Amino acid sequence: MLLTVILGTSYCYGIMVIGWLCMLALVDLFILFYAKGYDHFGGYCLSQLGIFILLIILLHVIGGDRAIELFPILFLPDVYLMILWMQKRRKLILFACVFLFTSVFLYLGFQGYGILMECVTLTLLYLLESMYHGLSQNFKKDTTEFQNQIMLHHYEEVKSVYLNMRGWRHDYHNHIQTLKAYFSLNQYDRMEEYLGELEKDLKRVDQLVKSGNLMVDAILNSKLSLAGTRGIQVSCKVIVPEHISISDIDICVILGNLLDNAIEACAPIEEEKRFIRIYGDIVHSQFYFSIFNSAVEEPRFNQKNYISEKRGEHGHGMKRVRLIVDKYEGYLNLKNEPGVFASEIMIPLESC
Numbered sequence: 001m002l003l004t005v006i007l008g009t010s011y012c013y014g015i016m017v018i019g020w021l022c023m024l025a026l027v028d029l030f031i032l033f034y035a036k037g038y039d040h041f042g043g044y045c046l047s048q049l050g051i052f053i054l055l056i057i058l059l060h061v062i063g064g065d066r067a068i069e070l071f072p073i074l075f076l077p078d079v080y081l082m083i084l085w086m087q088k089r090r091k092l093i094l095f096a097c098v099f100l101f102t103s104v105f106l107y108l109g110f111q112g113y114g115i116l117m118e119c120v121t122l123t124l125l126y127l128l129e130s131m132y133h134g135l136s137q138n139f140k141k142d143t144t145e146f147q148n149q150i151m152l153h154h155y156e157e158v159k160s161v162y163l164n165m166r167g168w169r170h171d172y173h174n175h176i177q178t179l180k181a182y183f184s185l186n187q188y189d190r191m192e193e194y195l196g197e198l199e200k201d202l203k204r205v206d207q208l209v210k211s212g213n214l215m216v217d218a219i220l221n222s223k224l225s226l227a228g229t230r231g232i233q234v235s236c237k238v239i240v241p242e243h244i245s246i247s248d249i250d251i252c253v254i255l256g257n258l259l260d261n262a263i264e265a266c267a268p269i270e271e272e273k274r275f276i277r278i279y280g281d282i283v284h285s286q287f288y289f290s291i292f293n294s295a296v297e298e299p300r301f302n303q304k305n306y307i308s309e310k311r312g313e314h315g316h317g318m319k320r321v322r323l324i325v326d327k328y329e330g331y332l333n334l335k336n337e338p339g340v341f342a343s344e345i346m347i348p349l350e351s352c
Contacts, residue, residue: 257317
C-alpha cells in the first residue's frame with residue numbers, strides 16, 4: 001500500500017517535472033525568436049498559449065482536482081519570462097495581468113468559463129499590444145526620417161553659408177589687392193569707381209535678406225543661400241517689423257518648411273527654369289507671406305491635407321505649418337498652376 005502511494009506520488013511529481021522542463025523548452029524557443037529579431041509581445045502570448053495547452057494535457061493525466069499542484073509549473077517559467085522582459089525594459093503591468101489571470105483560472109480548476117476568459121484575455125492583450133507596437137514603430141520610423149531630413153537640410157545650409165563666407169573672404173582679398181594697385185598707380189578715379197561698384201553689390205545682397213526682423217532674416221539668408229547653390233533664381237522682397245506677436249519658433253517652422261518645399265519642388269526642373277519669388281509684409285494688421293516657385297506641370301498634391309502624396313519630410317513639414325497657422329487662427333492657401341506652385345499664409349496679429 002505504501003509502495004503504491006510512493007509510486008503514485010512519484011508519478012505525479014515526475015509528470016510535473018517533465019511539464020516544467022517542457023515549459024523551459026518553450027521559453028528557450030521564445031528566446032530564439034528574440035534572437036532572430038521577433039521582438040514583439042505576441043511571442044509572449046504565444047508562449048503562454050503553449051503553456052496553457054500543455055497544462056490542459058497534464059490535467060487530464062493528473063486529474064482536475066490537483067490543478068493547484070500545477071501552479072509551480074506555471075510560476076517558474078513566468079518568473080523567467082518576467083526577468084527576460086524586464087531586461088528588455090518591457091511593460092511589467094502586462095505580465096502581471098497575464099500572470100494574474102492565468103493563476104486565478106488555474107486555481108479555479110480550468111472550468112469552462114475559465115478557459116474561455118483565459119483565451120479572451122490573451123487575445124485582447126495580443127491585439128492591443130500589436131496595435132500599440134505597430135503604431136509606435138510607424139511613428140518612430142516617420143519621426144526618425146523627418147529628423148534625419150531636418151539634419152540633412154541643416155547641414156546643407158550651414159555648408160552653403162560657410163562656402164559663401166569663404167568666397168567673400170577670397171573676394172575681399174582680391175578687392176584689397178585691386179584697390180592697392182589703383183592707389184599705387186595714383187588712379188584715384190578708377191579706385192572711386194571700383195568702390196562704387198562694390199557698394200552697389202553689397203546693397204543688392206543686403207536687400208535680398210534684410211527684412212527688418214532678425215529671425216526672418218536668418219531663415220531667408222540660410223534658405224536662399226542654399227537655393228543659390230542649386231541654381232535657383234531668387235527674387236525676394238520681405239518687410240517685417242522687428243517685433244511681432246508670432247513666436248520665433250513658429251516663424252522658423254512656417255517659413256523654413258515653405259522654403260524647403262519650394263527648393264525641393266525646383267529640383268526636377270531644368271536649371272534655367274528654376275525660380276523662387278518671395279514676398280512678405282504686414283497687410284491690414286496681418287502677417288502676409290507668399291512663395292511662388294517653379295514646379296512640375298502636374299504636381300502630386302492633396303489639397304485637403306495640404307501635403308504632398310509622397311511620404312517623407314514634406315508631409316510632416318506641411319502638417320506642422322497647417323497646425324501653427326490654425327493655432328493663430330490664420331489662413332493657409334496652396335495653389336497648383338501649370339509649372340507654378342504658390343504658397344500663401346496670412347496670420348492676424350491681433351489674435352496672437
